[in-house]
Amino acid sequence: MRTKTVRVLLVEDDDGDALLVEALLEEVSAPFVLARARTLAESERLLGDAECVLLDLGLPDSTGLNALHRLLSKPNAPAILVLTGRDDEREGITAVAAGAEDYLVKGQVDGELLLRGVRYAVERRRSEDAQRQLREAKLLAAERARLERGLLPPPLLQNSDVDLEVRYQPGGQRMLLGGDFYDAVGMPDGTVHAIIGDVCGHGPDEAALGVCLRIAWRALVLSGAPPEKVLQTLDQVLVAERHGDGIFTTACMVTVAPDRRSARYFLAGHPEPLLMVGDRIVDLPQSKIGVPLGVLPDYAWTGVDVPLPSGWSLACYTDGLIEGRVPDDIDRLGVERLCDILHRHLRNGPNWMDSVIAEVTELNGGALDDDVAILLLKDGK
Amino acid sequence: MTVQDPRAEQTIALSVRQPAPGATVLAVSGEVDMVSAPTLRDALVNGIGDGGTFVVDMTGVTFLGSAGLAVLVEAARLAQRENAALKVVATARAVTRPLEATGLGEVFSLHDSVDSALG
Known part of the structure; x- marks a missing residue:
């Protein structure tokens, strides 16, 4: 030897x-x-x-x-x-x-x-x-698990006829989560509230702020605060808790009515949700996108009402999904091309999330720079 | 000053000029993402600290990510505190689209040319 x-x-x-x-x-x-x-x-x-x-x-x-x-x-x-x-x-x-x-x-x-x-x-x-x-790996795994519990919790949707599916993929080569977060809560009257958010930046501070905002959102919703007020209060929480002047958070908040035939969504600088029926993507009413949280004091976000056809599903996602690169193009993927990809995958059935993320990642030529979170609400009636 | 992003081989280029007393134009080109945003931030913080009119010319920007938007938001705050006028020249779709998509278009003073920003 x-x-x-x-x-x-x-x-x-x-x-x-x-x-x-x-x-x-x-x-x-x-x-x-x-x-x-x-x-x-x-x-x-x-x-x-x-x-x-x-x-x-x-x-x-x-x-x-x-x-x-x-x-x-x-x-x-x-x-x-x-x-x-x-x-x-x-x-x-x-x-x-x-x-x-x-x-x-x-x-x-x-x-x-x-x-x-x-x-x-x-x-x-x-x-x-x-x-x-080995100790460091265990600590990292424990930290990830703690963050995951904070950012990506089990939703409070027991006994609800709204189905929920979620996906989360950290950006780049990072194993830890960034500032994307989501949550969903079912209320006693049958209303379902959901949120997806994205704290700008990457790292433990952003992740901690994401956890803070998600918990604040859940507390506000459970306390019965009207959706219009929830974002304004979250804005105050963000300003009080953030670690830098330029830190803002984009968010999309959705409220599904108890009869499951209408929803109202609020956009704070966030991509619009995608409404799907079968393999069709349904155009949503044109709406003015509100500014992100943490940008303008005393800003009032307004909701957009949308009818939900039978068999609907509503996908909320963070911008990591549309900011990937595309071969031979200086432009990034964008919403239109995402919809083209999604439309193709919807024909193969409702389980499109993993295959869409995989295709977007492949087009990018490898791991996406930004975190990707998708929250999919589906008509379970 | 040019900063190389080793991962994607993309660059951000910054150049500063002072066309008139009390007026500064920072021309930005390339991709403003999480790698290059700190460089833009340093240039903005240093420039806005001098007061006066500060124009960020983003005509040559090919990508503006959330990290770049955050830098602009921070710069707008700083300008307010320093009594400086921050103006953004945004004509490229790569810049106007994220500003519209995030609702941040209403936060900044947007212009379609450096001349109109200085006028």
Whole structure:
């Protein structure tokens, strides 16, 4: 079995001691590539290439454990073995307590011991790194789950004859969610309220704001606030909670009447929903789009009433779905081309969401930059 | 100043001129997305801080995403605080469409040429 070469950095200002270490390694034909630094400053420059550092604590530009602390503080610091003199064994023990993998006493170490010490140190560090990455992955998964519960909750639609389907795809190569959110609530009188929103920007602050707005929306709806007032109050919440002056949120809020034959929707800078019957996309009444939340103080959003034919479905989506690139075109996908794609997929039945997202992603030439959320309400009567 | 987006090989180009005392024109071209928006933001914040009339000429913009819209909203707020007049030249469909689609057209002072914005 071929032994893997280990890159070792010897940090030692004494030429005699350095020569001794080199001789010990040669003696056992250690598969090491050895680099040498005479000062702490020099070692910091060479650190990036090393898998293991043999560190003498008595350097001209460092005293005590200062060199060890400095090297350990570097990102992705390698394994560090401390070299001590015969009379400094206590210092070696202190160094291990401070984060060194081990200590070796000069003059009491042969080639085999040095070789084994380096190998153990490197493997221990690899194992620690793997454990740390595993912990980080678990934390990330837990964070994602928390965000998902906050942004993409189970809807409160028990015993409702409105069916709900949702899809969420984070943008780019990110595994975490951004600022898109949605929710749906069924009221005792049979009215169904739904919202989809998009906090501009990407990252934990935007996601947290999305969670905040969704929970505020649910609380307002459950408290019986009229839809006209809900967006105005959400606007106030956004202004109070946002982390920057330019942060706004687009939203589409839909209220479906108890008889399921009409709906009212409100647009705050958000794409219009798409009304479908069978494989047809039904034109909605022309409406003035209100500004996004967080832009104009005391703005009043007005609703648009729309009749719902039997067998309707209503798709609300975020702009990530229409901002993808298109081959050989400087323009982005846009609503018209989305409708063309959707119309084609509707002919293959009602389960169009995954295939439409897949086609839009393919046209884009890979993962879409922005998050995509789709909320589909369907006539369950 | 040109900023390269390594992912999509798209660029945003910004150039500043002062056609008259107290008037600044920032010409923007390329794609204003989440990668390039911070660069536009820096240019707007620095320019508006000087007061006077500040014209953002977006004639050459080929894409204006929500990150770019957010920068314009922030700039409008800043202009209000600094008693500056922020004006946006928007003729390209890539700019007028997102402004209409988000209802933000009514938030900005929109013009179809730099001359009319300065007039």
